Amino acid sequence: MVRIAILVFDGAEELDFVGPWEVLSFWAREVASEPVEVMLVGPSTEPVVCAKGLRVLPDRTLEGIGALDVLLVPGGSGTRALLTLGDPLHVALRSHAEAGALITSVCTGSLVLAAAGLLRNRPATTYWSCFAELLALDETVEPRRDDRFVDDGDVVTAAGVSAGIDMALHLVRRIAGVEQARAVRRGIQYDPEPPV
Template sequence: MTQIAIVLFDGVEELDFAGPWEVLAAWAAQFPDDRVSVFTVADTTDLVTCAKGLRVAPDHTWETAPATDVLLVPGGFGINGKLEDEAFLERLRAEAGRGTLVTSVCTGALALAAAGLLRNRPATTWWGRLDRLAELDATIEVRPDDRFVDSGEVVTAAGVSAGIDMALHLVVRLHSVERAREVRRYIQYDPEPPV
């Protein structure tokens, strides 16, 4: 079973986690033989209040969560407090140290940088925080024009909707291009911005 954990915290940006959740949970539901499980994890199972006011109940705490193969850290204004939360940063380091594929969406990359996980790697984040990413670790090769950057053990995505693209990339990486196309068709993800 491939276990995919999506991190929640107060102030998390809704689409940063819900976009990838939709992709990955659709994959798990539509293709049960692929043996994929997606769940949310937070410091407690108390309701999380997201950036735009949505309230969500996490599935697990860090202590009760299954062993994780993929960890997804979303962004949002709540990530700012996590940059100095040593217990949180140590959890990220511990996951990476166990061989977990660590991923981020939007400003979630700032937490990865603060944890030292982006040292000497290419990475991206939301366009409004690219400078902050470089400030956190001058060794990061900041890629402002990439929707997502896969540097092997770490994958970072740009802002909000780029997380959907990154999640489809994860389906490719963990299974196949064909499976990712099937998931994309199922969720009818065909971006055609009207503006």
């Protein structure tokens, strides 16, 4: 069983987690050759109000959910409230990382990873206008300003918003192989051709 948790919190950017949710849930339900569980986790199981007003109900909290294979932290304006040193979320992130979970972020979720000490001496990306914030949190981060996502082994960061979809497809490829990732891309008809 592959267990994937996607964090949600007040002010989370919707597409940062809904894009990866779509990719990973489609994989779990339609393509995966082994069981895959994808869940939303939050500070509680009460509804959270996201950056653009979407209300979301987390399935569980991070406490007591057991071992994870992947933990994804989205970005959004709400990340700034999660940057306080010693935040319980940081302890949980480090604990899951130490237990072997692949820690991932989309957009300014990388700021939370940096505040938790998980990006020290690593390459990483974030939303295009937030590299100064990232480096203020940890000056040892090697900024990858032009990368859609950066895979540094046990930590994967994605640039802003839609880059989370690319990163999620990369996660499927990394965990289950290129054929399953291609099947997911085809299944969700992800063939970006921006009109502008």
